[in-house]
Amino acid sequence: MDKCVEFINGNKKIKLLRKQLRMTQQEFQDSHFTRGYLGLLENGRRNITLQASKIIAEKFMKKAKELNVELELEEDYFSRSVEEDAKLYCEKILKNDLSMDELNEIMNIGKKYNLISIEAKVYRRKGDLYFEENQYLEAYKNYFYSMDILRGEEVNIEICYIYNVLGYCKSHLLDYEEAIVYFNKAIYNAEIFKDEKVLMYSTYNLSVAYYYIKKFHEAIDIINKFIHRIDMDKGFSTYVYANILKANCYEELGELDNAIKILQELTDIVKERNDEESNKFLGLIYNNIGSLNRKEGSLTKALDYYNMSLKIRNKVDIKNVSHTLIEKANIYVIKKLYDEAIMIIELGIEKANEYNDYEYIFKGYELLEKIYCELNMKEELEKIIEAAIEILKNTNNLDLKIKYYTKLQELYFKNKEYEKAEKCLGMIQKLLKFVSFSDKINIGEVF
CATH class of the missing domain: 1.10.12 (Lyase 2-enoyl-coa Hydratase; Chain  A, domain 2)
Structure with missing residues (x-):
């Protein structure tokens, strides 16, 4: 991207092109367009209308063709303002994949020419980049700035997406109550704009947030409504995640049989598809069945499921390996095999840190606290609590x-x-x- 890009008024465009193509004002004259009128346009003493811009563009392109020079001009090229040119340029560049530095350059243009719609788009794109890097706090800030601009506009479907990702960032930052506010706003706006995709995502995300604030019955109600709307052929992944979340809610309510039944039925459905995405789901399902068996006291069976989950996740779902490691460590804590437990938990926390997975970082810390309290290891306990406080500086x-x-x-x-x-x-x-x-x-x- 050209860092020195400049935008000029229509009269300066005429002068510049006339000089480059070595045309005189006389060459523009015809029965509908006088030499004197062109002079007034060049000197900025008359506004360049769309009709005038069209005539001038045609004459320049005709001359360029005679000189074997490639030149394509839009009809409104000369009648556009500097701000309109800047906006068109930014919109064209924003269609490409851009680095953070390139986005900052576009932002500078937006600010210079007061292009607030461009600023909103750049903030969103910056938010997306931070989100992909698991930097949820920075992502949240940029999405918030985008939202702050968009909500001032009368009609903009983009606000649906922004509210949903704001909620998603807040969930990753463990601010579930605030996430619920954003998800509800995403749902409200998605219904107005008939944005079915955002409506589905934000509804599911809302049920997840209710799960984390321990409102399990509310979460189940939302999930059931959500599942009825899913087309299995088009939304298989959302169907799987919704049923897994439903099983998790029943698990938290102590209805382990219901949870196991849901996951076993889901396992059969997922296995039928036999592709990479399905293998990824199996890793998650096996992990959760392992946890249910652990809670039922079937430790050997639980360990088998955890190991099956790890085998899959190490191949196709490395981001969530930390979940299975930390869940698996619970078995060793129950058996009082503390050295093995500590080793597995520390590896799980290390993996969770790679992806800023705060939920499982803290699950790991809680397990280590339990062990250190049991072993009366005061110094290690202090270090773990201090480490947790340090991590919390990145959340609200x-x-x-x-x-x-x-x-x-x-x-x-x-x-x-x-x-x-x-x-x-x-x-x-x-x-x-x-x-x-x-x-x-x-x-x-x-x-």
């Missing part, structure tokens, strides 16, 4: 921050490190004040 989850600062304070107090405990108490008090302030002003609410 105030509840988790308070939870871990409270754990650290209690640990310091037990170790008679009263000065450190007092500092933790100060942090907790600050966070509690912020929670109170957030409640009053509805931080994160978007109207």
Whole structure:
């Protein structure tokens, strides 16, 4: 992309092209177009109408053809304003795959010429790049800036997508309550614009968010409505994920038989397809069946399912290997094989960190806490809690921050490190004040 791109007025375009093609003003004259009129247009003393622009463009292209020069001009090339040219240029460039630096260059053009629609598009594209790199906080910021521009426009279907990804980012940052607000707005706007794709995604994502705030019956109700709308041929993956989530809800409600039945029926459906995507689903399903068997006390059976899951995920779903590793480690914790458990958990956390998978980073930390408490390993426990607090700096989850600062304070107090405990108490008090302030002003609410 040309970093030195400039945009000029129509009169300057005429002068520049006339000079390049060595044309005189006399050559433009005909019964409908005088030499004097061209002079007025060139000097900026008359506005260039669309009709005038069309005539001038035709004469330039005719001259270029005589000189064997390739030249294609739109009818409105000379009547367009600098801002219109800048917008057309940006829209053309934005059709390509762009780096962050190239997007920033387009953003600078947008800001210079007050092209707010271009700014909204660039913020979205930057958000997409950050999202692909699992940088959910930066993605959220850019999507939010895009949304802030789009919601000021009367009609824009793009807002449906933006609300959904805002919610998705908040879910990854463990801010589920705020995610629910965005998903509901995505659903509302998707229904208005009849955007079926976003409607399906945001409905599913809403049920996931309800699952994470432990509103399992609400999640199941949404999932059932969602499943009835799915065309199995066109939306097989969404059908699979919805049923897995439904099984997870029943698991959390203690209805393990219902959960196992759903997953076993799903296994048969998935195996029939026998492709790479289906293998990826099997890795997830086997992982979840392993967890259900573990909860039922069938540890050997659970271990078999976890190992089948790992075999698949190491080939086709490396991003989620950490999930199975950390779930599998629970078996070794139950058996009090702590050295093996610690080794597996640390590997799982390492894998989760590669993808900023905060959910499983904290699941791993919680398991390690359990082990270190059992073994009275105070120093290691302190390190784990401090590591969790450091990770939480990348999220806005105030509840988790308070939870871990409270754990650290209690640990310091037990170790008679009263000065450190007092500092933790100060942090907790600050966070509690912020929670109170957030409640009053509805931080994160978007109207």
